[in-house]
Structure formats: C-alpha cells, structure tokens
Amino acid sequence: MAKLKLRGKDLRNIGFPESPVISVAITVMEQHYKHHSQNDALALLQKVLQEPEAYREDEHLGKIAEKLIVEESKEIALNEAPADYAVYGKEFIDEGAISQMNYAMRLPVTAAGALMPDAHQGYGLPIGGVLAVRNAVIPYGVGVDIGCRMCLSILDIPQEQLEKNASVFKRELIAGTVFGAGAEWKPRLEDEVLEHPAFSEIGLLKHLHQKAAAQLSTSGSGNHFVEWGLVDITDADNEWALPPGRYIGLLSHSGSRGLGAQIAGHYTKVAREITPLPREVQHLAWLELDSEAGQEYWLAMNLAGDYASACHHQIHKRLVRAVGGQLLARVENHHNFAWKETHGGEELVVHRKGATPAGKGVLGVIPGSMTAPGFIVRGRGEAASLDSASHGAGRQMSRSKATQSFTGHELNKLLQEHKVKLIGGGLDEAPGAYKDIETVMKAQTALVDVVGKFHPKIVRMAEGGPRED
Structure with a gap:
C-alpha cells in the first residue's frame, strides 16, 4: 500500500491557514497516519481544524491542535456586526454572496461597501462586491485576474459587411487571437508596457x-x-458625436494573464502571513498601504492593469487592420482592481471585484452572454453604490452545474436562433449559466444610463465548445 503523501495545497484547500501549522500537520500525518488514504487523512485534519480543543490531548494530533489554538489567539478580531451596505437586485443574488459580503463588512479596515446585481459567490469578496477600506489594500479583494477588462472598438465599416463578409471576419478572428491557460503569441511583440520600471524594481516582477x-x-x-458584433448607438448626445445607428464593433474581455495571477498569489500569501484572520475571511487579508509590501503590491497591481490594457489594444489593432477598418470610437473599463477615491469626504481604497466603475459621466461596457446583448453605459455617480455598477450578467450556476445542465445540441440550437457563430467555447459558458442581462440592467437603473448596445455575432473563446456544423 502506498504511503500517505500530502501537500500544503491539499491542506489549504480544506481551510488550513498559510502558516507553520501546515508543515507540522503534514509531518504528523505522514509519520503516524501513513497508511491512511489521502481522503481519510484530509477528513481527519478537517475535524482537527474545526475543533482543535477536542484534540488537544491526543498524542499525535495534539501537536496540530496546539498550533491551531495558538494561531487562533493571534487572529485579528472582526467587528461584531457588518456595516450597512447597499444591495442591488437582492432577490436574485445567492445567499453565499450575501454571506461573504457580510463578512467583508465586518473587517476592522472596512469603511463602506455595495453589492451589484450580478453578484455571486467567489473567494473572499464575492464577484460583484465593492469594498472601500481605509489605508489598506486586499489582494483577493482585487482578485486573481488583476485588471480584467472590457474593450470595445466601434468601426467605420458599413454594418451589412459583417454578414456579407462573415467568412473574412471569422478567418481574421481565428488568425488574430490566441486563447487558453499558458497561451503565448508568436512572434513576440514590442510594447511600452514591457519597459515599465517596476519590472526591474520588484524581485517578483x-x-x-x-x-x-x-x-x-x-x-x-x-x-x-x-x-x-453589431453596435446600436441610441444616445444622440454621445461622447463621440456619432449619429445614432448601427455600426460594426469588436469587443474583448480578458485580463493580465499569468502576470496578474502570479502577483495575486504571491501578495495574498504575504497578506495572510502579516494579517492573520479567522478562517471565514482568510482570503480578505490586507496589506497596509503605507507598508513596503502594500506599496509593492500597489505598484504591481497597476502594472498588471496597464498590461491587461496593452493586451486588448494589441488584439484590436491587429484585427481592425486585418479587416480594413478605421476606429471611430472606443470604450474601455476594467473591473478587478482597486482605486484611491474620495467618498464621504474621506480618501478610501475602493476594491471592485467584478464591478464596473460608474462615476458620473464614466463610460463602460457591461456584457451579457454569447447570445445576449452587452450594454454601453454612462455612470451616474450613485454614492450608495460607491460609483459602481455590475460587470456583466453574472453567473446563476457554477461551471460544473452548467456542464451537466446543457447539451451541445441545445447550445448549437440557441446559437442558430440568435444567428451567432461560436468558435471554441464550452457548455460551462452556455447562456443559461448566466442571469438575464435585461433583468440585471433593470436592477441598476439608478447606477448607469444606457448609451447603446452590442450584439455578438462571431464569438471566439478558448477551445472546448461544441463542434461546428
């Protein structure tokens, strides 16, 4: 029988804090419970984690329990009750997201918060959560995909050309994009973002x-x-002086790739070591903004945001040129980020994890799904929402549930009904996995005004979707 072999990741996945207790637990289990299966060993460790006092006198497990008890005594206490915060579209937000937001509103650094109508449960701060804190930044309040954003280019090509020359638009879309974890573009490109001084100033970078x-x-x-896709400009008083009507548009959604993920992982680990919190909120560990680690993260986060923007601009430049278009207008916004802003007369750090900046007059794009329209919006600067709006329709079911709930035939039928061509994609991204974007938009009429709509027609995503006919 194979001997038990555990990794720190296994223990962190069941809730163990990022601390020396992990190495103690692994040593104890591999020495004294080496004939346990991994599942049985982790189940036992989870019991010790939940009730360390019950195992304090155990000959072997007591060593783990003692470490947990000592660490719990060092934890920073949460406020007894969550601070008040505004919730938009509460009737279709899952309880998990509400619970996570309630915990976030109990952090001693929290000043204000809001929950957007596309909210759903995530890690630490819910997706769709907006959290304003004092003199601190929360790496997981920003999220793993730092600077993830929307970018919409509106072109001068007559709208009928998208259908007439669909094969050309599809061909260039395939040739001009690369998707997937670890994906690289060859040959490498030059961009000023790669010359950013932070790459030489911070060891990790x-x-x-x-x-x-x-x-x-x-x-x-x-x-x-x-x-x-096709863009309908409905507001005659738009920022680009474009006549209301229909245009061809190119819309992209992605973030800072491996760069952002590595920054998030590293500084979250640092934050959890510096700011020990109860297990329920460990992912919300913060770095003081004026500390060395806090300043490093802030610089790295902003670099990741600039990098994400550069990725979009390179993609758009390549594709717009490939189809012979000229840029008439562009809308761009990011939604996994932290900003220094003034609210209620106080400078705060506002985290928008899956939320769109919607200060007064600020433009943004809120997408629906591969068959539902996206919305070009102008922020109304609503104080209760901390100048924020949703970042999309929001998931109403997990990826695994979506994969089990829909078939490739159903997805292909829906795509045909909406005259959408999908390249790549998967059942986990089926439109039914998302909330109804029209309902979400109705829940935030106080937050944004609609300038126009984007209707997807030729969609490119990572491979794994239904086969083309």
Whole structure:
C-alpha cells in the first residue's frame, strides 16, 4: 500500500491557514497516519481544524491542535456586526454572496461597501462586491485576474459587411487571437508596457517579465472572449458625436494573464502571513498601504492593469487592420482592481471585484452572454453604490452545474436562433449559466444610463465548445 503523501495545497484547500501549522500537520500525518488514504487523512485534519480543543490531548494530533489554538489567539478580531451596505437586485443574488459580503463588512479596515446585481459567490469578496477600506489594500479583494477588462472598438465599416463578409471576419478572428491557460503569441511583440520600471524594481516582477512578454496580446480561458458584433448607438448626445445607428464593433474581455495571477498569489500569501484572520475571511487579508509590501503590491497591481490594457489594444489593432477598418470610437473599463477615491469626504481604497466603475459621466461596457446583448453605459455617480455598477450578467450556476445542465445540441440550437457563430467555447459558458442581462440592467437603473448596445455575432473563446456544423 502506498504511503500517505500530502501537500500544503491539499491542506489549504480544506481551510488550513498559510502558516507553520501546515508543515507540522503534514509531518504528523505522514509519520503516524501513513497508511491512511489521502481522503481519510484530509477528513481527519478537517475535524482537527474545526475543533482543535477536542484534540488537544491526543498524542499525535495534539501537536496540530496546539498550533491551531495558538494561531487562533493571534487572529485579528472582526467587528461584531457588518456595516450597512447597499444591495442591488437582492432577490436574485445567492445567499453565499450575501454571506461573504457580510463578512467583508465586518473587517476592522472596512469603511463602506455595495453589492451589484450580478453578484455571486467567489473567494473572499464575492464577484460583484465593492469594498472601500481605509489605508489598506486586499489582494483577493482585487482578485486573481488583476485588471480584467472590457474593450470595445466601434468601426467605420458599413454594418451589412459583417454578414456579407462573415467568412473574412471569422478567418481574421481565428488568425488574430490566441486563447487558453499558458497561451503565448508568436512572434513576440514590442510594447511600452514591457519597459515599465517596476519590472526591474520588484524581485517578483523581474522573474515574470519573460512570461509577460510571451503572453502579450493573448486571452485566457473561462469567460474571456473576443467577438465581432453589431453596435446600436441610441444616445444622440454621445461622447463621440456619432449619429445614432448601427455600426460594426469588436469587443474583448480578458485580463493580465499569468502576470496578474502570479502577483495575486504571491501578495495574498504575504497578506495572510502579516494579517492573520479567522478562517471565514482568510482570503480578505490586507496589506497596509503605507507598508513596503502594500506599496509593492500597489505598484504591481497597476502594472498588471496597464498590461491587461496593452493586451486588448494589441488584439484590436491587429484585427481592425486585418479587416480594413478605421476606429471611430472606443470604450474601455476594467473591473478587478482597486482605486484611491474620495467618498464621504474621506480618501478610501475602493476594491471592485467584478464591478464596473460608474462615476458620473464614466463610460463602460457591461456584457451579457454569447447570445445576449452587452450594454454601453454612462455612470451616474450613485454614492450608495460607491460609483459602481455590475460587470456583466453574472453567473446563476457554477461551471460544473452548467456542464451537466446543457447539451451541445441545445447550445448549437440557441446559437442558430440568435444567428451567432461560436468558435471554441464550452457548455460551462452556455447562456443559461448566466442571469438575464435585461433583468440585471433593470436592477441598476439608478447606477448607469444606457448609451447603446452590442450584439455578438462571431464569438471566439478558448477551445472546448461544441463542434461546428
């Protein structure tokens, strides 16, 4: 029988804190419970984690329990009750997201918060959560895909050309995009973001420069996409002086790739070591903004945001040129980020994890799904929402549940009904996995005004979707 072998990741996945107790637990289990299966060993460790006092006198497990008890005594206490916060579309937000937001509102650094109508449960701060804190930044309040954003280019090509020359638009979309975890663009491109001084000033970033250079202008997996579609400009008083009407548009959604993920993972680990919190909120560990680690993260986060923007601009430049278009207008916004803003007369750090900036007059794009329209919006600067709006329709079921709930035939039928061509994609991104975007938009009429709509027509996502007919 194979001897038990555990990894720190296994223990962290069941809730063990990032601390020396992990190595103690692994040593104890591999020495004294070496004939346990991994599942049985982890189940036992979970019991010790939940009730360390019950195992304090145990000959072997007591060593783990003692460490847990000592660490619990060092934890920073949460406030007894959550601070008040606004919730938009509460009737279709899952309880898990509400519970996570309630915990976030109990952090001693929290000043204000809000929950957007596309909210659903995530890690630490819910997706769709907006959290304002004092003199601190929460790496997991920003999220793993730092600077994930939307970018919409509106072109001068007559709208009927998208259908007439669909094969050309599809061909260039395939040739001009690369998707997936670890995806690289070859040959490598030059961009001023790669010359950012932070790459030479911060040790972690020095090691990530080559990864960033290799992945520049690529897109990730999951819900990231690049798509051709039709743009309806409905507001005659728009910022670009475009006549109301229909245009061809290119819309993309992706973030900072491996660069952002590595930054998030590293500084979250640092934050959890510096700021020990109860297990329920360990992912919300913060770095003081004026500390060395806090300043490093802030610089790295902003670099990741600039890098994400550069990825979009490279993709758009390549594709717009390939179809012979000229840029009439562009809308761009990111939604996994932290900003220094003034609210209620106080400077705060506002985290928008899956939420769109919607300050007064600020433009943004809120997408629906591969068959539902996206909305071009102008922020109304609503104080209760901390100048924020949803970042999309929001998931109403997990990826695994979506994969079990829909078939390739159903998805293909829906795509045909909406006259959408999908390249790649998967059942986990089926439109039914998302909330109804029209309902979400109705829940935030106080937050944004609609300037126009984007209707997807040729959608490119990571491979794994239904076969083409």
